[in-house]
Amino acid sequence: MDFSKARIGFIGFGSMASAICDGLLLKKVVDPSSIYACARNMDRLRERCEQRGINACSNAEEVAKASDIVVIGVLPQQVEAVVKAAADALKGKPIFSIAASIDYTRYVSYLGEGYHHISTIPNTPIAIGEGIIVAESTHSLTPEQLELFEGVFGQIARIEYFSPELLSLGGTGAGCAPAFVDVFIEAMADGLVKNGMTRAQAYKIVPQMMIGTAKYMMESGKHPGELKDAICTPGGTTIVGISALEETGFRNSLIHAIDKIIEKKHSM
Numbered sequence: 001m002d003f004s005k006a007r008i009g010f011i012g013f014g015s016m017a018s019a020i021c022d023g024l025l026l027k028k029v030v031d032p033s034s035i036y037a038c039a040r041n042m043d044r045l046r047e048r049c050e051q052r053g054i055n056a057c058s059n060a061e062e063v064a065k066a067s068d069i070v071v072i073g074v075l076p077q078q079v080e081a082v083v084k085a086a087a088d089a090l091k092g093k094p095i096f097s098i099a100a101s102i103d104y105t106r107y108v109s110y111l112g113e114g115y116h117h118i119s120t121i122p123n124t125p126i127a128i129g130e131g132i133i134v135a136e137s138t139h140s141l142t143p144e145q146l147e148l149f150e151g152v153f154g155q156i157a158r159i160e161y162f163s164p165e166l167l168s169l170g171g172t173g174a175g176c177a178p179a180f181v182d183v184f185i186e187a188m189a190d191g192l193v194k195n196g197m198t199r200a201q202a203y204k205i206v207p208q209m210m211i212g213t214a215k216y217m218m219e220s221g222k223h224p225g226e227l228k229d230a231i232c233t234p235g236g237t238t239i240v241g242i243s244a245l246e247e248t249g250f251r252n253s254l255i256h257a258i259d260k261i262i263e264k265k266h267s268m
């Protein structure tokens with residue numbers, strides 16, 4: 001299958017949909033002329049589409065008709081009305097939903113049986129082709145549609161499948177946690193600035209340190225504890241830092257943060 005000819009539609013073109021679009025354009029997955037988008041505010045939509053050279057459509061139906069795969073990029077509470085209004089045009093098309101908490105069962109309750117959809121949660125690094133798409137393993141895409149979904153969006157994100165019970169937790173790890181990482185980078189830089197480094201220098205070394213450390217772990221296949229131990233010389237300085245992190249409950253603060261997100265999701 002030639003994925004470069006795929007026509008991609010976005011119903012809703014806010015922060016996350018435009019991040020996906022930017023990843024597709026940056027990595028030259030498809031031509032801008034093959035991308036279609038709609039939103040409510042036409043002036044803002046036209047401006048955002050012109051910036052990217054993509055096509056602005058006046059409604060969801062127009063997007064669905066023009067596209068080979070349709071991204072549902074509206075807010076979770078807007079999904080039902082949007083897909084119901086475009087139901088005829090969506091029939092037979094692969095629907096790639098990015099709306100948090102709108103899972104397979106919820107789509108069936110909105111559209112009934114006979115539609116082809118997959119529920120996912122992507123994250124913002126997809127804008128530079130380094131995303132994660134957490135996808136629900138229960139979906140109704142045909143094998144060809146799944147190949148199209150993976151062939152196009154797999155070029156800008158790692159796609160990982162989770163059972164329906166774990167979809168939301170996967171979304172927490174992939175979708176919410178980039179904000180934790182941003183706080184980590186900022187706090188590390190605060191410590192370096194406090195001790196005399198400029199902010200600009202700190203923001204050059206801390207993110208690269210994180211990228212390199214994460215890639216090293218993934219590419220070496222080593223356990224993070226083993227990599228940490230290799231840096232901690234007996235009686236040295238790094239272990240003093242590790243010990244100080246534990247004094248202030250570093251690990252537990254991250255576990256606690258995940259617990260609180262899950263608690264909040266359950267209360268919604």
Ligand SMILES: NC(=O)c1ccc[n+]([C@@H]2O[C@H](COP(=O)([O-])OP(=O)(O)OC[C@H]3O[C@@H](n4cnc5c(N)ncnc54)[C@H](OP(=O)(O)O)[C@@H]3O)[C@@H](O)[C@H]2O)c1
Nearest residue numbers: 012013014015016039040041073074075076098099100175
């Ligand atoms: N932001 C993230 O990091 C993130 C991560 C994972 C998943 N998500 C999911 O991505 C989805 C979008 O989030 P977001 O942060 O991108 O929200 P957003 O910036 O508010 O974007 C929502 C978009 O939907 C459009 N819209 C609303 N009603 C519409 C309608 N009836 N027809 C067509 N377009 C309509 C809005 O248009 P107007 O602006 O013109 O009203 C806007 O372009 C959500 O479901 C969220 O759960 C977001």
